[in-house]
Every structure is written in structure tokens, then in C-alpha cells.
Amino acid sequence: MIKFTGKNALITGASRGLGAEIANQLWRQGANLLLAARDAKALETVVKNLGHRPEQQAYFVSTDLTHENSTDIIVEAAQSHFEKLDILVNNAAIQGPIGTAWNNDQVLWEQSIYVNLICPVKLSRSCAKWMISQKQGKIISLSGGGATSSRPNFTSYAVAKTGLVRFSEILADELKEYNIQVNCVAPGAMATSLLNEVVVAGSTLAGPKEFDIANKVKEGGGTSSERAAQLVTFLASTLSDGITGKLISAMWDPWEKFPEHLEDLKNTDIYTLRRIVPKDRGQAWGDL
Numbered sequence: 705m706i707k708f709t710g711k712n713a714l715i716t717g718a719s720r721g722l723g724a725e726i727a728n729q730l731w732r733q734g735a736n737l738l739l740a741a742r743d744a745k746a747l748e749t750v751v752k753n754l755g756h757r758p759e760q761q762a763y764f765v766s767t768d769l770t771h772e773n774s775t776d777i778i779v780e781a782a783q784s785h786f787e788k789l790d791i792l793v794n795n796a797a798i799q800g801p802i803g804t805a806w807n808n809d810q811v812l813w814e815q816s817i818y819v820n821l822i823c824p825v826k827l828s829r830s831c832a833k834w835m836i837s838q839k840q841g842k843i844i845s846l847s848g849g850g851a852t853s854s855r856p857n858f859t860s861y862a863v864a865k866t867g868l869v870r871f872s873e874i875l876a877d878e879l880k881e882y883n884i885q886v887n888c889v890a891p892g893a894m895a896t897s898l899l900n901e902v903v904v905a906g907s908t909l910a911g912p913k914e915f916d917i918a919n920k921v922k923e924g925g926g927t928s929s930e931r932a933a934q935l936v937t938f939l940a941s942t943l944s945d946g947i948t949g950k951l952i953s954a955m956w957d958p959w960e961k962f963p964e965h966l967e968d969l970k971n972t973d974i975y976t977l978r979r980i981v982p983k984d985r986g987q988a989w990g991d992l
Contacts, residue, residue, distance in 0.1 A: 843886040890951060
């Protein structure tokens with residue numbers, strides 16, 4: 705059983721879906737929480753539904769990540785409630801414009817980059833400074849949706865998530881000496897509001913492949929948010945000590961076994977983003 709007694713966690717995008725499920729799992733295992741999202745009423749409901757535990761505290765802060773000072777508001781709220789921060793979960797995201805890159809609204813395109821990349825970077829930097837002072841911490845960011853392969857008609861979202869993965873890899877290297885682990889999670893295709901936006905956009909804008917996938921996920925319910933939250937909980941715990949700089953799939957990777965393979969993970973580029981060269985595909989012509 706993973707225990708978070710005395711641990712403090714900050715979770716963005718926590719008013720519904722995966723964010724709310726992560727909050728529930730960490731709460732059930734003893735963590736104190738600060739939940740952030742735009743919808744104050746929804747956040748209040750999530751906190752209320754956690755259930756009363758006299759030894760734990762749950763707070764929320766309502767702010768819109770499209771606003772430039774939103775991350776400052778979140779960090780200031782965390783510092784007002786907690787003396788230390790043990791866990792940061794960057795879960796909040798927006799879909800951004802759907803369609804070919806040259807037809808996307810430039811303002812909306814840049815807004816998606818800001819919310820999906822710049823905001824988690826700003827939060828990670830601020831929280832890293834805080835965690836360094838206590839020589840321990842966990843930073844977990846939600847990725848997927850184009851971070852590992854081309855995703856036509858979703859350039860802003862995919863570019864942001866790819867950047868977030870590479871940022872996390874670098875930050876993980878910079879923070880190793882401080883016992884702070886940084887990882888990314890690919891949660892799988894879930895039936896979320898972002899997925900509904902793909903359905904509404906239709907086949908012409910989203911592309912036949914993405915539109916078909918979105919409809920199938922919507923009809924079938926998609927992958928469970930519980931499974932993705934379990935991975936986040938694992939990465940937030942001491943069980944994941946030594947695992948850092950990785951992009952891990954909640955659905956397809958054997959992450960429960962990772963503690964048995966720490967040396968393999970430390971000494972290889974497994975579960976990271978890397979350039980493919982000819983020899984990786986059995987082609988000798990790329991050799992000098």
C-alpha cells in the first residue's frame with residue numbers, strides 16, 4: 705500500500721476527469737491537496753466529495769491558465785497552505801485549434817502552447833526551487849496526443865506535449881542531485897471534453913483517422929482514468945525513487961515492474977524521445 709501521510713500535493717486541472725481521479729487516489733492514501741482549475745464550483749464539489757479526514761487538508765484555487773499570472777496565483781496559494789511541497793501534477797490542458805496548421809487561428813494556436821507547455825514549465829520551475837530546499841520531490845506531467853509521433857491537424861497540442869516531454873527529460877537531469885524525480889505520463893485515449901471537441905470538429909477538420917478514433921472511444925468509454933491515476937500515484941510515491949526523465953504509458957508499459965529494473969532504466973534511453981537513425985531500422989547506409 706502506498707502511503708502519503710504528511711505529503712502535500714498540487715494538482716492542476718483537478719475539477720473533473722483524470723485530475724479529480726488523481727486527487728481522489730492521493731487523498732485516500734493520506735496526502736494533503738491543493739487543487740487548481742478554472743471552475744470554482746466544480747473544484748468545491750471535488751473537495752467536498754473527498755470526504756472528511758481530520759488529519760488531512762484539501763484546498764482549491766480557481767484560476768484560468770490562459771491568464772499570464774495564473775501560475776503565480778497557484779504557487780502563492782500552495783505556499784500559503786503548505787510549508788513544503790512534495791508532489792506537483794501538471795494535468796491541466798486544452799485542445800487548441802483543430803485543422804491544418806496554416807488554417808489555424810494564430811492566437812488560439814499560441815494560447816494552446818501557453819497552457820499546455822509554458823504553464824507546466826512555469827509551475828515546474830517554481831516548484832523545483834521549493835523542492836530543492838527540502839532535497840526531495842516529484843514532478844509529474846501529463847503527455848500523450850502527438851508527443852511520440854506525427855499528429856496531423858493537432859499541431860499546437862502535439863508540439864506543446866512534445867516540448868513538455870523534452871523539458872521534463874532535461875529538468876530530470878538537472879534535478880537528480882537533489883533527489884527530485886521528473887516524469888511524464890501518457891494516459892491513453894479517455895472519453896474527455898477534449899475528445900468531444902474532436903467529435904464536434906468532424907472528419908474534415910480533425911481528419912478521418914482522428915475522428916474515427918474519437919467516436920470509437922466515445923462510444924466505448926475509452927481507457928479508464930483510474931489506471932492513469934494509479935500510474936501518477938506510483939510516480940508520486942517513494943516506490944518510483946530513481947525513476948526519472950521518462951515518458952511512461954499508463955496502458956501499455958509494465959510500470960509496476962519498474963522498481964525491479966532501476967539500473968536498466970537509469971543506464972539506457974528506454975522510454976525517452978530520441979532521433980531514429982538508419983542503424984535503428986537495420987539500414988547500414990547511414991554509417992560514415
